[in-house]
Amino acid sequence: MKKGTARVAFAALAIAFGGPAFAQQAYPNQSITVIVPYAPGGNTDVVGRLVTEQMSNILGEKMVIENVAGAGGTTGSMRGSRARPDGYTLLVGQMGTHAASVGLYPNLGYDPVNDFEHIGQLSDTPIGILVRKNFPAKDLQSFVAMVKAAPDKFNNGHGGVGSTSHVSCLFFTSLIGARSPMVAYRGSGPAFNDLLSAQYDFLCDQIPHTVEHVKAGGVRMLAVAIPDRSDALPDVPTTIEAGLPQFQASGWNALFAPKGTPRPIVDTLNAALRKALEHPGTKGKLEMIGAIPPRAENRTPEGLRNFVRSEIDKWVPIMKAANIDPPK
Amino acid sequence: METLSQVVSMLFGTPLIPAALIGLVWGVIGGAMPGLSASVTMALVLPFTYALDPMSAIVLLASVYIGAEYGGSIPAILIRTPGTNSAAATVIDGFELKKQGRAGEALGISLWSGVVGSLFGLAMLIVFTEPLSRFALAFKPMSYCALGVLGLSIIASLSGGSLLKGLAAALVGMMIATIGIDPLSGVNRFTFDLPDLLGGVKPIMVMIGLFAVAELMRQSGGVDLATQAATSVRIVFPSFPMMKRLAKPQGIGCGVGLVEGLLPGGGGSVAAFFSYNEAKRWSRHPEEFGKGSVEGVAAPEAANNTVASSSLIPLLSFGIPGSNSAAVLLGGLLIHGLIPGPRLFEQNGDVVMGLYVGSFVATLAQIPIGLLILPLCMWLVNRPRHVLAAFVFMLVLSGVYSINGSYLDIAMVMSFGLIGWLMLKNDYPFLPAVLGVVLGPIVESNYRRSLLLSGGEHSIFLEDPIAVGFLITAALFIGFSLYRERRDALARKKEKEVNANA
Numbered sequence: 147m148k149k150g151t152a153r154v155a156f157a158a159l160a161i162a163f164g165g166p167a168f169a170q171q172a173y174p175n176q177s178i179t180v181i182v183p184y185a186p187g188g189n190t191d192v193v194g195r196l197v198t199e200q201m202s203n204i205l206g207e208k209m210v211i212e213n214v215a216g217a218g219g220t221t222g223s224m225r226g227s228r229a230r231p232d233g234y235t236l237l238v239g240q241m242g243t244h245a246a247s248v249g250l251y252p253n254l255g256y257d258p259v260n261d262f263e264h265i266g267q268l269s270d271t272p273i274g275i276l277v278r279k280n281f282p283a284k285d286l287q288s289f290v291a292m293v294k295a296a297p298d299k300f301n302n303g304h305g306g307v308g309s310t311s312h313v314s315c316l317f318f319t320s321l322i323g324a325r326s327p328m329v330a331y332r333g334s335g336p337a338f339n340d341l342l343s344a345q346y347d348f349l350c351d352q353i354p355h356t357v358e359h360v361k362a363g364g365v366r367m368l369a370v371a372i373p374d375r376s377d378a379l380p381d382v383p384t385t386i387e388a389g390l391p392q393f394q395a396s397g398w399n400a401l402f403a404p405k406g407t408p409r410p411i412v413d414t415l416n417a418a419l420r421k422a423l424e425h426p427g428t429k430g431k432l433e434m435i436g437a438i439p440p441r442a443e444n445r446t447p448e449g450l451r452n453f454v455r456s457e458i459d460k461w462v463p464i465m466k467a468a469n470i471d472p473p474k
Numbered sequence: 475m476e477t478l479s480q481v482v483s484m485l486f487g488t489p490l491i492p493a494a495l496i497g498l499v500w501g502v503i504g505g506a507m508p509g510l511s512a513s514v515t516m517a518l519v520l521p522f523t524y525a526l527d528p529m530s531a532i533v534l535l536a537s538v539y540i541g542a543e544y545g546g547s548i549p550a551i552l553i554r555t556p557g558t559n560s561a562a563a564t565v566i567d568g569f570e571l572k573k574q575g576r577a578g579e580a581l582g583i584s585l586w587s588g589v590v591g592s593l594f595g596l597a598m599l600i601v602f603t604e605p606l607s608r609f610a611l612a613f614k615p616m617s618y619c620a621l622g623v624l625g626l627s628i629i630a631s632l633s634g635g636s637l638l639k640g641l642a643a644a645l646v647g648m649m650i651a652t653i654g655i656d657p658l659s660g661v662n663r664f665t666f667d668l669p670d671l672l673g674g675v676k677p678i679m680v681m682i683g684l685f686a687v688a689e690l691m692r693q694s695g696g697v698d699l700a701t702q703a704a705t706s707v708r709i710v711f712p713s714f715p716m717m718k719r720l721a722k723p724q725g726i727g728c729g730v731g732l733v734e735g736l737l738p739g740g741g742g743s744v745a746a747f748f749s750y751n752e753a754k755r756w757s758r759h760p761e762e763f764g765k766g767s768v769e770g771v772a773a774p775e776a777a778n779n780t781v782a783s784s785s786l787i788p789l790l791s792f793g794i795p796g797s798n799s800a801a802v803l804l805g806g807l808l809i810h811g812l813i814p815g816p817r818l819f820e821q822n823g824d825v826v827m828g829l830y831v832g833s834f835v836a837t838l839a840q841i842p843i844g845l846l847i848l849p850l851c852m853w854l855v856n857r858p859r860h861v862l863a864a865f866v867f868m869l870v871l872s873g874v875y876s877i878n879g880s881y882l883d884i885a886m887v888m889s890f891g892l893i894g895w896l897m898l899k900n901d902y903p904f905l906p907a908v909l910g911v912v913l914g915p916i917v918e919s920n921y922r923r924s925l926l927l928s929g930g931e932h933s934i935f936l937e938d939p940i941a942v943g944f945l946i947t948a949a950l951f952i953g954f955s956l957y958r959e960r961r962d963a964l965a966r967k968k969e970k971e972v973n974a975n976a
Contacts, residue, residue, distance in 0.1 A: 330926075
């Protein structure tokens with residue numbers, strides 16, 4: 147009996163002192179899992195890998211990407227939101243999973259603003275308006291005029307319901323007040339393939355994987371939807387220059403932790419992220435694939451939270467107005 | 475001459491050979507694990523490529539792809555479990571050969587055919603990238619839809635005895651394929667509010683259930699569990715006369731694999747089934763197919779290894795991957811700052827060259843590495859049958875669980891196993907069901923996409939010469955099958971009458 151009591155007392159002591167002692171160990175002291183909610187090789191995956199590789203060097207612990215694809219990225223995001231909030235499971239979210247999906251899925255399973263601790267934005271990927279190479283209109287103004295003049299005539303391809311290419315073109319056509327049949331593909335890769343072979347008329351997509359083809363003349367980019375011209379495609383005008391300044395859109399990626407992750411850990415990760423984004427090698431690689439480093443205000447936890455909120459406010463009405471069949 | 479010295483300095487001055495060998499060994503192991511697809515096997519090594527120079531990284535990934543396409547055939551032959559999607563067709567005759575005690579021969583043939591397929595695909599990649607990439611662009615949604623229809627027309631010849639049962643099985647397969655979010659409209663179909671079903675049912679789940687789990691259930695119903703006929707662990711590499719016999723089915727496999735690799739969405743499994751069917755059609759011994767035909771192993775194995783190289787053609791020239799595995803390779807290229815596209819060959823010619831040389835090394839290394847690994851695998855499957863059955867169950871279930879970490883996946887594979895066992899008991903053929911799962915989405919989404927493009931006019935199919943060609947061929951196949959079925963039925967009836975009169 148005495149022995150038993152001693153054991154219980156020892157256990158209680160161990161819990162009382164061992165727990166805090168463990169928690170006081172510097173973060174991080176083991177590898178960190180980073181969920182990418184898409185298949186390997188896509189834009190989010192590549193950006194996530196590029197930045198976390200550098201962050202691993204800074205933090206001194208490996209950040210390991212785990213691809214959890216499915217349901218437009220919402221499966222992996224849900225898992226990210228429900229992981230243990232100890233800083234050892236993070237999530238790379240993006241415009242689709244953390245803004246557009248709010249307007250698309252009535253039972254999303256997570257709240258992009260309140261179910262996460264926001265760490266910081268990883269990158270911006272500008273959206274460009276692309277047309278098949280033999281399309282008659284040579285500039286944005288004449289393109290807009292043609293599409294408006296002939297409703298339901300010009301086909302608009304996209305990479306699947308809720309994808310960046312889908313929602314950004316919905317925004318575009320609603321801005322100019324035009325109506326175009328939508329042709330869905332499974333991913334923006336196959337969609338872009340069919341634009342290259344001129345199967346349909348236009349596509350709004352993130353520019354990284356299109357840059358080489360625009361340069362080689364396989365497709366034509368009429369404008370990029372960002373304030374300044376892209377370094378990767380300096381000859382393409384911005385939508386402001388081309389006369390449609392309201393059309394501002396970019397895909398973005400950002401790092402999230404589950405709700406309840408301690409603030410010091412969020413700060414440590416945020417500092418590492420900001421340092422990684424300043425690293426010349428990482429910055430250079432991001433710019434080479436046509437991504438741009440995020441604005442300074444979005445690199446802080448509060449800045450990212452506000453940005454996510456503003457993106458939801460921006461995209462949800464567009465999704466609602468388009469009246470897409472929500473996944474039930 | 476300059477190129478030759480460049481190749482030599484690459485071989486001996488860079489870590490290209492170790493990268494190719496390590497990649498190959500890992501690929502064979504990953505490919506042989508049921509559930510680990512070629513693309514997942516590649517994704518698992520992706521993080522390790524950061525530390526490497528771009529050339530070694532790409533060679534490593536490409537070698538994993540080659541190894542995995544080959545490795546998938548090992549469990550297909552030995553334990554009736556396709557290690558990867560594209561090894562499903564190899565199960566048919568590979569496992570029959572194993573049952574006849576000819577596993578060593580089947581493994582040797584699949585090894586040799588994999589090497590032939592890889593070499594052919596690589597040659598096409600090196601010599602004809604430019605014209606072949608243009609061919610890939612000629613394929614429109616209408617062409618893909620018609621290609622899928624042509625694929626479904628194979629059902630007739632894969633149905634074994636009854637065409638009706640074959641069609642029923644195919645229908646079940648196509649219905650399974652509709653589960654998940656519809657990619658065109660975003661509507662959920664048959665998901666029963668289960669988030670795990672939103673992404674759809676992966677074909678490999680259906681294959682593992684129908685092939686492996688059903689077979690384990692059948693075996694456990696047998697009385698001879700404890701006995702095990704001792705078979706040799708020796709690998710029989712094909713002799714010269716055998717190589718000559720295999721040349722035709724391998725040629726068919728290479729041709730089909732080349733075309734499928736160029737087309738995004740097709741991938742190795744479609745190529746394997748197509749080439750199996752064509753090899754049967756053009757064979758001098760079509761009656762052996764399904765009962766342990768060596769040609770039935772050679773054709774699909776040559777095809778899926780050709781895809782491993784030919785899917786790099788659209789990847790390198792457009793940045794558009796022809797298969798999931800090529801998509802992982804795309805990630806590897808981008809991480810190392812290499813942007814695929816028309817200018818890759820000018821700007822990073824050395825890396826492309828390294829990729830060719832490394833793939834060549836990995837292709838040839840398949841033979842010695844295969845000969846080293848295979849006897850071990852054969853030893854494993856020659857353990858007492860009750861031990862083996864438990865081991866296979868463990869291997870299959872842990873493999874399935876490892877894909878998504880989902881218990882629902884395990885429940886699904888077990889359910890497909892039960893369905894497979896019921897099909898087995900009632901003489902329903904599996905292959906049409908598998909074909910339905912693979913081809914259903916290709917036909918459906920491209921059919922609807924074509925109609926979206928045309929504004930609902932079916933005449934769009936007649937405007938595409940490739941689609942017209944495929945559809946006519948499919949009609950001929952089906953007509954011929956129906957004619958043969960009718961002729962056989964009449965012959966049987968006549969025979970009965972003669973017997974009755976006698």
